[in-house]
Every structure is written in C-alpha cells, then in structure tokens.
Amino acid sequence: DAPAEHLRRNPNIIITGTPGTGKTTHCEALAARIEAAAAGTGPGGDAALAELRHIAVNDIVRDRNCHDGWDATYQSWLVDEDKLLDELEPDMTSPRGGCIVDWHACDLFPASWVDLVVVLTADTESLYDRLALRNYPEAKMQENIDAEIMQVLLTEAHEAYEPEIVVELASNTPDDMEANVDRIVAWVTQWRIDHGV
Ligand code: ADP
Numbered sequence: 001d002a003p004a005e006h007l008r009r010n011p012n013i014i015i016t017g018t019p020g021t022g023k024t025t026h027c028e029a030l031a032a033r034i035e036a037a038a039a040g041t042g043p044g045g046d047a048a049l050a051e052l053r054h055i056a057v058n059d060i061v062r063d064r065n066c067h068d069g070w071d072a073t074y075q076s077w078l079v080d081e082d083k084l085l086d087e088l089e090p091d092m093t094s095p096r097g098g099c100i101v102d103w104h105a106c107d108l109f110p111a112s113w114v115d116l117v118v119v120l121t122a123d124t125e126s127l128y129d130r131l132a133l134r135n136y137p138e139a140k141m142q143e144n145i146d147a148e149i150m151q152v153l154l155t156e157a158h159e160a161y162e163p164e165i166v167v168e169l170a171s172n173t174p175d176d177m178e179a180n181v182d183r184i185v186a187w188v189t190q191w192r193i194d195h196g197v
C-alpha cells in the first residue's frame with residue numbers, strides 16, 4: 001500500500017494537549033495565516049497553507065450532537081466518539097486533506113488520517129492560572145493539572161502514532177506560541193515539498 005499521506009495533497013494535523021495548553025489559540029493563529037495565504041496577502045512562505053482549515057472539534061461535538069448529553073458536574077459533553085468520527089471522516093479522508101484538528105484527545109483518530117500530531121504542553125503554574133480563569137470545578141481543575149503532570153496526552157500520542165509524526169511543543173509564553181506556529185507552517189511547507197505537491 002502507498003503511505004497514507006499520498007492519499008491527500010495537504011497534511012492533516014492534530015493539535016492536542018491538556019485543556020488550557022493553548023490548542024485553540026494556536027489554531028486561531030494558524031487560521032489567520034491560512035486566511036492570509038488564501039487571500040494572497042500572507043508572507044510568500046505561507047502559500048502552502050491556502051488549503052488548510054481549522055476544525056474546532058468542540059463546536060462539532062456541540063453543533064452536530066456528537067454527545068450523549070452534558071455532564072453538569074464536570075462541565076463537559078459526554079462525547080460520542082463513533083458519531084464524532086463519522087462527522088469528521090469526510091473532511092479527514094478527503095484528497096484535499098489539510099485539516100487542523102483542535103481536540104484534547106488524539107488516539108481516536110485512525111493513524112491513516114493523521115500526518116502530524118502536535119502535543120502542546122504547559123508548566124503547572126501557567127496551566128493553573130489559565131484554568132482558574134475558566135472557573136473550572138475543583139475536580140476538573142485537579143484532573144487536568146494531574147493529566148498535564150503525568151503527560152497523559154504525550155503518552156497517548158506516542159502509543160497511537162509513529163514516533164516521527166509526534167512533536168511536543170512547549171506553550172508557556174506568547175513567544176513560544178509564535179515559534180510553534182512558525183514551526184508548524186515550516187513543517188507543512190516541507191511536507192508538501194516531500195510529497196511533490
Ligand atoms: P486550549 O484550547 O488548549 O484549552 P486555549 O488556546 O483556549 O487552550 O488557551 C487557554 C488560555 O491560555 C487562553 O487565555 C490563552 O490566551 C492562554 N495561552 C495559551 N497558550 C499560551 C501561550 N503560549 N502563552 C501565553 N498564554 C497562552
């Protein structure tokens with residue numbers, strides 16, 4: 001079989017990490033660069049981004065009912081992963097590819113759908129401050145802090161995907177974020193060169 005990435009002309013990227021590590025912020029920064037590239041107003045090196053799109057999985061779960069209700073105690077949806085995968089499949093298996101998937105889990109996605117997994121990490125103090133601003137219930141706060149300390153997402157990514165497609169990026173400061181976004185853009189450009197796109 002041909003490697004999965006030959007099935008599409010843009011890489012699919014999962015941006016994952018514990019809640020509060022900066023997934024949505026990174027994806028929105030990428031989306032701004034994608035928009036500029038599509039409009040032809042971005043930096044030259046960004047042209048490869050024109051066909052990418054931010055997939056905010058939270059919104060899909062809510063808007064397309066990929067859940068079995070709202071957990072009031074935990075303040076989150078009870079996600080129906082099978083339904084979610086059905087909703088994402090057309091985009092993630094399309095020849096266009098280019099999905100930038102913003103989600104706090106990664107191992108539900110079949111390896112054939114995924115070209116890069118970015119695991120964002122934050123130090124405990126930063127994460128605590130960010131989650132405190134969200135008024136998370138104490139149990140949810142503690143569980144997320146513990147998950148970050150235990151590197152749950154990083155382990156999940158390494159168990160589900162080949163080591164060469166899993167990248168850990170620190171997200172503690174705005175400078176980190178800027179460097180990370182530049183790095184992801186450079187990676188997309190290189191992927192397209194490597195795949196003759
Ligand atoms: P996630 O989507 O992973 O839950 P968000 O992108 O919503 O996280 O970020 C949570 C909060 O942390 C936001 O207020 C955001 O501005 C802040 N934040 C995220 N990443 C960074 C960073 N690298 N430096 C400074 N603040 C950050």
Ligand code: MN
Pocket residue numbers: 023024025102
């Ligand atoms: Mn988010």
